Amino acid sequence: MPDTPLILAIDNGTQSVRALLFDTRGNLVGKGKQEIEPYFSDQPGWAEQHPDYFWDNLGLACQQLWQSTDARPEQVVGVTATTQRGTVINLDRQGTPLRPAIIWLDQRHARVEGPVKGPWGWIFKIMGLEDTISRFREKTQANWIAQNQPDIWARTYKYLLLSGYLNFRLTGQYRDSTGSQVGYLPFDYKRQQWAPPRDFKWQVMPIKRQMLPELVPPGQPIGSLLPEAATHLGLPAGLPVIAAASDKACEILGSGGLSPDIGCMSYGTTATINTTNARYVEPTRFMPPYPSALPGHYSTEVMIYRGFWMVSWFKREFGLREQRLAEQNGIEPEALFDELVNAVPPGSMGLMLQPYWSPGVRQPGPEAKGSIIGFGDVHTRAHVYRAILEGLAYALREGKERIEKRSGHAIKRLRVAGGGSQSDAAMQLTADIFGLPAERPHTYETSGLGAAIDAAVGLGLHPDFETAVRAMTRTGRVFEPNPADSALYQRLYSEVYRDMYPRLQPLYRKIRDITGYPR
Numbered sequence: 001m002p003d004t005p006l007i008l009a010i011d012n013g014t015q016s017v018r019a020l021l022f023d024t025r026g027n028l029v030g031k032g033k034q035e036i037e038p039y040f041s042d043q044p045g046w047a048e049q050h051p052d053y054f055w056d057n058l059g060l061a062c063q064q065l066w067q068s069t070d071a072r073p074e075q076v077v078g079v080t081a082t083t084q085r086g087t088v089i090n091l092d093r094q095g096t097p098l099r100p101a102i103i104w105l106d107q108r109h110a111r112v113e114g115p116v117k118g119p120w121g122w123i124f125k126i127m128g129l130e131d132t133i134s135r136f137r138e139k140t141q142a143n144w145i146a147q148n149q150p151d152i153w154a155r156t157y158k159y160l161l162l163s164g165y166l167n168f169r170l171t172g173q174y175r176d177s178t179g180s181q182v183g184y185l186p187f188d189y190k191r192q193q194w195a196p197p198r199d200f201k202w203q204v205m206p207i208k209r210q211m212l213p214e215l216v217p218p219g220q221p222i223g224s225l226l227p228e229a230a231t232h233l234g235l236p237a238g239l240p241v242i243a244a245a246s247d248k249a250c251e252i253l254g255s256g257g258l259s260p261d262i263g264c265m266s267y268g269t270t271a272t273i274n275t276t277n278a279r280y281v282e283p284t285r286f287m288p289p290y291p292s293a294l295p296g297h298y299s300t301e302v303m304i305y306r307g308f309w310m311v312s313w314f315k316r317e318f319g320l321r322e323q324r325l326a327e328q329n330g331i332e333p334e335a336l337f338d339e340l341v342n343a344v345p346p347g348s349m350g351l352m353l354q355p356y357w358s359p360g361v362r363q364p365g366p367e368a369k370g371s372i373i374g375f376g377d378v379h380t381r382a383h384v385y386r387a388i389l390e391g392l393a394y395a396l397r398e399g400k401e402r403i404e405k406r407s408g409h410a411i412k413r414l415r416v417a418g419g420g421s422q423s424d425a426a427m428q429l430t431a432d433i434f435g436l437p438a439e440r441p442h443t444y445e446t447s448g449l450g451a452a453i454d455a456a457v458g459l460g461l462h463p464d465f466e467t468a469v470r471a472m473t474r475t476g477r478v479f480e481p482n483p484a485d486s487a488l489y490q491r492l493y494s495e496v497y498r499d500m501y502p503r504l505q506p507l508y509r510k511i512r513d514i515t516g517y518p519r
Contacts, residue, residue: 009448010081019061020448026472032065045107048100080455082250086183087162110143120200140184146206171223174213179245189288217295219458242458245293250450253293256473260409267420271307302399305358340382341425346485350374353391367508393433417446432485
């Protein structure tokens with residue numbers, strides 16, 4: 001491949017930074033992966049990380065990349081970046097971070113001082129949205145910083161998402177993609193631009209328009225690679241840097257999800273089900289769809305906040321045996337965890353899990369907690385592990401049905417990506433619970449591939465997104481539903497799981513009233 005043009009896609013996730021080389025056929029021809037500490041906590045519930053830490057680890061990932069591939073830096077024709085969502089960074093006038101980044105997992109709350117004033121306050125009261133708006137204000141990181149670190153807020157020249165920060169380090173430009181704007185920001189999700197001056201968001205947060213970056217659609221230029229950034233990445237200076245989108249949005253594009261009949265599921269730290277739609281469709285009333293990696297489109301998303309974090313929790317708390325055995329035998333621990341799942345029959349012998357391990361805003365509500373019901377003396381940790389996977393699939397199926405109802409389009413195919421998709425057992429039970437084939441994309445690195453597709457179109461390597469997706473994505477293994485298992489899951493889902501939250505919600509409210517948790 002001496003003359004093959006390549007794209008460097010940077011994927012800065014929650015648990016690693018990856019430097020990925022893709023060709024115009026969607027083949028991964030080089031990879032450098034640097035594991036990172038997701039955050040540190042100076043106070044309970046805080047989740048922070050130094051912005052330079054991400055940049056430094058990107059450099060290490062690039063060093064690994066060039067040491068592990070026959071591809072040459074001279075083949076790279078463009079750079080693009082996709083990142084975790086909702087992580088915010090304060091910069092001074094010199095572009096220097098003023099404080100650690102607040103990571104999307106952070107749980108601190110700002111004070112809410114009185115209702116929203118003026119016409120917006122009346123509208124929210126009439127529509128019954130006062131609690132939703134109060135929670136929005138509580139969770140807005142800018143409000144907490146302005147209240148608790150006013151000196152830092154006063155010195156903040158630019159307020160960026162992690163994507164905007166990396167784009168600044170790459171190009172020196174304060175520019176970011178519309179497809180990356182997911183978070184507590186004054187963003188107009190319907191028009192995919194900064195909110196108009198009279199929007200309520202400017203009233204309930206201290207952010208000023210000049211503090212925000214210029215926005216460009218996915219596939220458009222951010223700028224040119226600075227000499228110092230080029231050295232850091234091991235590339236020639238001056239290469240074009242192209243806008244991509246958030247990691248979830250890029251994952252959908254990299255899975256080939258261009259239309260509302262394809263349900264793209266992410267089995268990651270956050271578990272999601274998404275469809276791509278040209279129309280603005282709120283998956284839950286008054287909750288916006290997020291911007292897509294496909295310009296001018298929307299990602300109609302239902303999210304299970306802690307998602308496959310629950311799997312990591314189980315492995316940490318109950319999976320030491322498998323991890324030690326895997327280390328002794330030189331195999332991946334996931335293979336042994338799949339054996340745990342397969343040792344338990346579908347339905348986990350009546351053990352049912354509701355995966356709301358973090359409160360929501362509307363569905364589930366702020367009182368939500370997780371539950372496991374149906375315990376008996378036959379149950380082991382293997383049953384709990386399978387029940388976790390089944391509970392996540394039930395919740396995402398419920399999200400699928402909500403999206404279908406809101407959009408008017410039936411989801412006919414499933415594409416499953418993210419770390420959890422590498423488990424054959426998880427893929428099979430997903431197909432069984434949904435009653436649909438579960439398709440695994442040809443590459444694990446779907447977020448990076450989606451970013452590379454944005455860059456390929458922006459660089460003119462493909463004439464349009466339809467052509468690029470057709471050339472660069474394809475299906476790997478397909479898991480067909482087992483009819484008998486699907487019939488069992490259908491009854492458990494419709495007769496048990498669907499009733500769990502409505503029946504337990506009053507008890508969750510009482511728990512919150514008595515203990516104060518969750519806030």
